[in-house]
Amino acid sequence: MIIVTGASGKLGGAAVRALLETVPAERVGVLARSAEKVADLAAAGVRVHVGDYEDPASLKAAFAGADGLLFVSGSDVTPGVRERQHGNVVRAAAEAGVGHVVYTSAVGADRPDAPGFLADHTVTEGLLRDSGLPVTPLRNSFYSDSFVNPAVVGAAIEAGETVAADGGRPLNTATIADLARAAAVVVAGGPGEHAGRAYELRGPLWTYDELAATIAAESGRPVTHRRIPLDEAGDLAFLGGLISSGLFAEPSDDLAALLGRPATGMPELVRAALA
Incomplete structure (x- = not known):
């Protein structure tokens, strides 16, 4: 069981x-x-x-x-x-x-x-x-779904920009669906295959500049990224601090290995959000 x-x-x-x-x-x-x-x-x-x-x-x-x-x-x-x-x-x-x-x-x-x-x-x-x-x-990693979704993409198109205190650092977020599937693989695989190991589950690296450019390319509307300092980030200052520290800038292939395919990336999420 x-x-x-x-x-x-x-x-x-x-x-x-x-x-x-x-x-x-x-x-x-x-x-x-x-x-x-x-x-x-x-x-x-x-x-x-x-x-x-x-x-x-x-x-x-x-x-x-x-x-x-x-x-x-x-x-x-x-x-x-x-x-x-x-x-x-x-x-x-x-x-x-x-x-x-x-x-x-x-x-x-x-x-x-x-x-x-x-x-x-x-x-x-x-x-x-x-x-x-x-x-x-x-x-x-943190959920990609929180960073790239229909509401976020729609707001970026409306405003013509994305705004974040990201410090120019990349993010290795992953989708809930991918993380859930990887968890199912590990628990179904049992201790003989996985016990004693720790998996670093991260998706492909992406940046806010790439996000803005992808939204622009996929929507046909002008969207750029505006980087702000932490003291202007309000309630998101803590998250901005984590991103700027490089905590989400380290890559790992563990998620893709467990999935048996590439983890879902930011461009796929943008296209899904627009659809």
Whole structure:
């Protein structure tokens, strides 16, 4: 049995759907806070466990007998929350004797000075290592879908520009669909193939200048990029700081290798957004 947590979320839900392409539904279970939100998965034959990261008993019950666990990181980045919740998940997995834990970590989690909420992943990877369980961290980049989507592309065409405090650095973002499919590949592959490894899951590098040029070329409308300093970025200053630091400038072929094809790039997303 393979259990996927966070199945009502975008990444977890996409991972379950990818998993069902190769694994029989009766071998797949999900953990969700609401059965109603995963009714489609139940209808497909997937076993549904209702529970959450704040309820250790529900976690242990859901993980009982699991050969594999796709542990999708919590979404609440309030300081201290993920550390507590993730600790509950790791302890429950250890008590249940889960055969292999695949954790959706983040780029930079291997650094002792990981900034801000990314440090939660550093802590969780440490908890997993100390648990003695076979573990595979997936160090996901930020979602390309947040940077390139119909709303962003439409706004850029309307304004004739993209605006970001990017420092001229490239980004290695990846799509939710690609990250979900890679996670499904790893958890279905089992510990023999993947335990003890950490995958750096990143898409092809792109820059905001390339994004603006691609939007212009594909739409036939003039679009340029305007680079702004961090002190003008407002609520996005933290993200701009991460990009400017080069955190998202490091390439990796791990995602493409797991997918068995090139990861989805920015030009494909622009064309999809315009379509």
